Amino acid sequence: MQKIVLLGDEAIAQGAIDAGVSAVYAYPGTPSTEITEYVMRSKEHKNGDVVATWTSNEKTAFEASIGVSYAGKRTMVCMKHVGMNVAADAFMNSPITGVNGGLVVVSADDPSMHSSQNEQDSRYYGKFAQIPVLEPVNQQQAYDMMAYAFDMSERLNVPVLMRITTRLAHSRADVHTGAKRAQNEMKLPKDPRQFVLLPGIARKQYKMLLDDMPKQLKESEQAGFNRYLDGEDKSLGILTTGIAYNYLMENFPDGIKHPVLSIAQYPLPLDMLRKLYDECDSILVAEEGYPIVEEQLRGALDNGKKIMGRLDGTLPRDGELNPNLLALALHLSVPEVNDVPKVVTQRPPALCAGCPHTDSYTALNMVMEEYGSGRVFSDIGCYTLAALEPLQSINSCVDMGASITMARGAADAGIVPAVAVIGDSTFTHSGMTGLLDAVNAKAPITVLILDNGTTGMTGGQHSQATGKIEQICKGLGVEEEHIKIINPIKKYHMENVKVIQDELHYNGVSVVIPRRECVITLTARLRANKAKKQK
């Protein structure tokens, strides 16, 4: 046993390694990125024992994991919450195929949208797919749950979803690690048709999944992660999910007199839930996320006991919880707070000094003066910051890849020409299929693929697009003479303007690739080279 200080993300990674995981797949996304990065830094990965790799997107990551599971080995697939939408096709079918080796999917949710487009709650996905969900209360439990998660996956023949949120993902605490166990040996599924979801097979296996629901419930009631902490004052019972328990207990350093049900595993443990409901006069539900448990407890008619939570305004309907929100919900006093001096102004994030995107957008802005504003569709990455001052170049950011497809739709509706701006990694994540649509439709759009050679926003992970963009575009049918590479740097500004201008005049799909390395990865690379030379 060893004590190490780990981020919640890293505790999950170390837990998976110690639980005998064989392969980890992921697409980077805040706040999940550090799980896979930690595995990549591990000696188990470096000596070739554990596969850890970035994939084109969350769906390809998930499917690779199903392949590992098929081969009988344990596998983990990691993503941010919105990545679940991309992986959903594979995810929703994987409970029907079942597993051979244990499969754990980690989804890191981002309530309060620190670095996201929405705050969707992945526990819905667990319920949707009808699989067990784990929601650790702290870093230690995140570590401890991993071996259990793989075991339960193999025992119940289903993937297991672990759902965490930003504050656990990105907070460090000391974690006691345990012994490391061996990986599974490769073995084919006993039933050669287990992974063949033809209707006849799927119907049979879906029934098996449904028949196993009582087993999932039993796990929740007996694994020990859900805890019922009795208290003498039954005028109020408190139900917390995940890290909301910590925000509650922060207010009660000497212990709490009310019964508390701390949920860390789903399906909901009905025995404990029933006890809380039957014994207490009223119930406060504190969930870090959507009011899922609260809604179930109220029922459609909400005609039972008095229940408080996010739905009646006792807690805010959106955003993260914190200790003071729990204090206010319980009518405890919170400290009088200092005013922040008025002189303090906002400091929004911005593109780095020397960022190639700035030069790409400066050129694009000049070209767009001719057409007026409102026709540049963009995507998800550092370059989304161009929506803000001073550049104010773009008019959309919806989901991965939507720049190209939205530009095509807008062009169909009469916005001609329309422009799409997408990053290299986002392009191979979900932009390629949309480009094929546009080519087939001969849509009058110009696509700028900003190629900085990395997945920048999440800290510079390897981009699957590197070195392949022109060939991909050509392969998808973009005409060779309308694939242009430019160097986004000040001294070529006027030449770059001319290239973009010419392509906008072309009545079909054209692609301009501004190519220059991300300044952050460039600086890191130069520094590493210098250090190497000094040695």
Next chain:
Amino acid sequence: MRKDIILGGVGGQGILTIAATIGTAAVDSGLFLKQSEVHGMSQRGGDVMSNLRLSSNEIFSDLIPEGKADLIIGVEPMEALRHLNMLKKDGWLITNKKPFINIPKYPDVDSLLLAVEDLNHHVSLDADRIAKELGTLKVANMVMLGAAIPFVGLDFSAYENALNIIFGKKGQEIIALNIEALKAGIKEAEKFL
């Protein structure tokens, strides 16, 4: 023993090195630790903060409750003041006077420093100047950490050990320079006590 510390700065300024040093020193001293960080979009030059909690008892929340922080350490004056709502009534605000200006509408620096001086419990110093005098701007963060040391309540040797762990690969010279920076910071803070 219990200390709740807010660290404020701008993405890329390196507040996580300060957090890591205090964190390592705390764990080395046998304390419980929770330290939340900001990753993702804000790291691109936006305002970032870290919650650092040390205690001899188990710590529940990863976040410090509003109005309950013992200490704010700002590596830049506006980012120190931004989190004033987090500070408890008799808490200390420790800040670098040198502004980090990466936005067009950065406020008047004198007004910011006046707001700092309005506080009964404050320490303000030009960590950049002190760091340059020590030979490199790179140690400005360690000067700031030094200025906070009298308020954190860990033994100085715990910080020395922490720097040995964190900068171990970079050699004794770098470690010694960082320790010197800590001492320079402590000296500045003592002027306010």
